[in-house]
Amino acid sequence: MHLICHYIHEPLYMFSPITHTHTQHKHLVSNLFWKRFFPMSICRLARSRTITRFLKTKICPFEIHERLITPNYSFFHACSSYKTLAGNFTRKPHELWDKTANILAFRRFESARAGEQAEAVSYTDDDEDENQSIDFPGGRVTFTPQIKFISESTDKRVPCYRVLDDDGYPFAGSRSEQVDKETALKMYKSMVTLQIMDHIFYEAQRQGRISFYMTSMGEEAINIATAAALSPDDIILPQYREPGILLWRGFTIEEFANQLFGTKNDAGKGRQMPVHYGSKKHNFVTVSSPIATQLPQAAGIAYSLKMDNKEACAVAFTGDGGTSEGDFHAGLNFAAVMEAPVLFICRNNGWAISTPISDQFRSDGVVVKGQAYGIRSIRIDGNDTLAVYSAIRAAREMVIREQKPILVEALTYRVGHHSTSDDSTKYRPLNEIEYWKTARNPLGRYRKWVQRNGWWTDEEETELRGSIRKQVMNAIQVADKTEKPSLKELFTDVYDRLPLNLHEQEKSLRETIKRHEQDFPADVPL
């Protein structure tokens, strides 16, 4: 911190004489570098013709390294005192340092002000020298004599936070939130409920009772533990594989069934495909099929929460495939720049329909993408209920306290097919699916821990499963018999009020129905 302050008041930079620490090789490389790149870059830097001309005529690129003093230019501002500086400079190059430091002390332009983040990362180069840097919009950047590229990857992949091992034993050294019995059991029961709902609704689709379904199998921990770690005031912008959040927040099995069957009791009025849930009451923004469109919206929602000084954040989900969308970039960049309290959660389940992540991106997954946006990020074991719970709690707390976005990458696996329209055995090996379904099953692992605590028995398990199965079956039967929303709902809500063209079209349609009643479904009340 001291160093940073010092730099702020010391806005003079020099390309100092070649120091004895430099090898001959480095010398050569750096001379070459400056010869090639310097004249162009200094022209861009210096808007003043005088200094540009001066630099071109008086200093050959080879000498620049030894003699050049360049004032603290912002790219976007001109300065009136260059002539003087240049004059001084030609006569007494080395004496000038202190003088110019004083003359130029004020020339820290507003536009060059560093963000906190940028200051913090300005001095990472091994060869840093406090006299070799440039005040650039966003913060001070040190110069290096080396042509040194940032690696495309780190030596080791970013580690993954976990609390429980595959057998439900505490992972050595892991720190996590204390979870009381009540919360622990509510999480477990919700995960079981989600799993059973998925099984039965999936079968209902297979039997042709609903048109479509998508399961969350294998991702129950992310669904439920995330929901448990959040506050009900946090606004969820789901992708489509997060029904567990709704479940946790009190959306009933009957409400799920009503949406899936598109009944008159569906809050969405039967307008969208199954699993496109939404509930204002539960702060769960209605699902839309396009991938990643919710991410920039999350930044806007979070900005509003921030302006209202709410103790809440926006929580936006995406999958691994979604990170390739332009809206992923837009969402993260907007949230970072606007300092909007968004918790971005990427469920990296390895597959975007049939596209494996190896065909999706070349980076170390998703977690590494955060830093480029100036967003703090963490990778977690998405199949470890306690890890998800602890990490999301910590992330949420930071997002709200610091009013900044955070990116969480949860490693998991889509055990089910993408949707009921997909057969994933056509593009991935059965044993891979089986491995994740059994050995890495999030419910199994968490259940071992819960049972080991003495909080859960096999009898309770059987009873719970039986009771939920009955509830879901019942909800399906009721929803199946419930009539559809009435025809007028076809036309409402396009706008706040029915415009004239829709009035006319409704009238015309009703006349058609009178003439050809047999063409239209009987369960839609007219």
Add this chain to the structure above:
Amino acid sequence: MSSSLRRIGRFSAISSSINGKGGRCLGGLSTANEELKSGQESGGTKPINLFSAVNQALHIALDTDPRAYVFGEDVGFGGVFRCTTGLADRFGKRRVFNTPLCEQGIVGFAIGLAAMGNRAIAEIQFADYIFPAFDQIVNEAAKFRYRSGNQFNCGGLTIRAPYGAVGHGGHYHSQSPEAFFCHVPGIKVVIPRSPQQAKGLLLSSIRDPNPVVFFEPKWLYRLAVEEVPEKDYMLPLSEAEVIREGSDITLVGWGAQLSIMEQACVEAEKDGISCELIDLKTLIPWDKETVEASVNKTGRLLVSHEAPVTSGFGAEIAASIVERCFLRLEAPVSRVCGLDTPFPLVFEPFYLPTKNKILDAIKSTVNY
């Protein structure tokens, strides 16, 4: 029935557009708008250009609603067309701010902001650059209310974008993309023809409980000067306006093109042809009744817009009016529009639906 429209058109001088009589400037043309009339009668008007009118509307919008926000690329310093001048200073950088250069981000962010009950007034720097945001507008904003069963809406969203020819804009600073958005149930598309209209329609768009795409004729930003009431006033959406009465042919247009059409009407009058000119103002949902009533009177219709003729919104108007007025029509509906080419630079005067192209079409339609 003299009109100042031709004088605020893109081929005439600014100074001549001020007739010095304040409220009488467009008084004969806007009888339908009580709001405007009372503003003019009360005398609180000033001659200002279109970007200043937009600026006034934004000042009022921010001033009257603490939940209103204005943002977009370069909006903070006043915008490349100066429409947001002074807003950040007056209302602070938390309500008026620059965004990253990313149209889909601007509109996505705006949808989220609007979904929380705010008035999100987003600027897209040029209509030509609205396409990265097309998905957010078409699949998100337009369906936000419908798909949630009216649980959520982003009705506070207004997207402003300068559109249209400007004399030197070439492919990417000249386009008129309104027709793309007129194919999208759930949004409104509004285009003003003058400073007075711009202020009143923009305030209505901002306060309308539906997402609105508001295209501003950039050629008129500086060129069009008109007496504009200083007060807060709104002009109704989805109401077309007969801005010149006539009996032989109906001309329908919007935005900057109206001034060209007005010039053609004046020329035609010299040849004894009486033209009725209608400003549609809101393209969807549009006011068919006003156009229908006019065509039933004149028996002829001409539609003109800068955008390419094929699948332009003129086609929709022509089809609708033929459906409604078939027996009354005495000639085929005429479309005088941009050519089916990309918007060209050097060839702009050839591409555009010019006064004489319109005049020729008026004559051939009347003499059909």
